[in-house]
């Protein structure tokens with residue numbers, strides 16, 4: 001909780017949950033990434049928090065942007081960044097969206113199969129493409145599924161297809177899984193990347209770039225290693241697998257850039273028990289899975305929750321949202337410890353909510369409006 005956020009919330013008169021993002025924290029995070037990975041370009045993953053103020057700040061600081069749709073590209077352009085600072089990092093794109101991106105000036109595209117290469121070759125001729133490879137996501141609290149990427153053994157074929165179609169076979173990308181707690185998680189994927197570089201070289205294609213993806217964690221309940229440790233470990237793995245011919249690298253932090261910059265203020269709507277002799281209380285908030293806390297799905301992300309009653313005795317609670325959907329329960333398998341003294345009407349602060357909250361806030365599900373956002 002920063003002093004600026006405390007001050008903002010003290011003066012706020014509107015009702016309903018909101019997230020408040022402190023730009024000073026985002027700026028600190030950007031500088032920390034730039035210092036920890038000095039020879040790496042930062043492509044901020046826009047989906048983590050596309051607030052115009054965040055995009056303008058990162059533009060000013062010199063960041064590039066990983067975008068997944070034409071709408072995100074337009075947001076980045078509106079923030080003042082030029083198209084040469086953007087990648088179209090989604091491996092699943094409509095051909096007309098690729099054409100539109102090309103028209104806007106975007107020249108860097110992700111692929112993971114030949115069919116996607118063909119779309120790009122048709123409407124974005126001469127562009128650079130990188131091939132995304134699968135990564136098992138072990139050690140990540142929000143692992144990305146098999147949805148994106150091909151097996152490493154297929155990458156050289158995909159890149160060769162790009163090369164033969166008049167595109168520039170530019171490099172390899174992967175994502176080690178979001179909220180990745182293991183600083184060594186990049187090692188295996190970098191070993192695969194180096195093998196793909198060698199295989200492509202044998203086929204006469206000199207690749208240039210490794211996109212190291214996101215995965216850098218933000219602090220929730222558990223402590224996480226600092227960005228510096230990730231930087232060191234990634235540099236060691238790069239040297240180990242590429243020797244002294246280090247490729248150009250980029251990172252795509254999302255959560256690590258904005259997660260700790262935001263705090264959600266929410267109100268306790270109801271505290272109840274299901275039976276008089278239950279030990280566990282149910283605490284219902286005015287925000288839930290559909291109002292921005294989607295990452296509590298499967299109880300994956302456990303946010304720190306603060307109240308004015310800290311120091312009082314605590315007891316286990318099931319924490320649930322306000323909608324009439326029974327899936328709208330955040331923590332039940334592992335109940336959450338909250339002060340026994342908590343009452344209806346109390347304000348709670350949910351920390352680490354600067355990433356993946358506004359973007360996951362369903363539009364007026366059950367009539368509850370989408371999460372209001374203030375960036376100060």
Ligand SMILES: *Cc1c(COP(=O)(O)O)cnc(C)c1O
Pocket residue numbers: 045047048066089090175177178179213214215216252253254255256
């Ligand atoms: C979402 C996403 C990211 C950001 O991941 P974090 O774990 O939030 O850092 C980076 N790259 C791609 C391609 C993504 O889809």
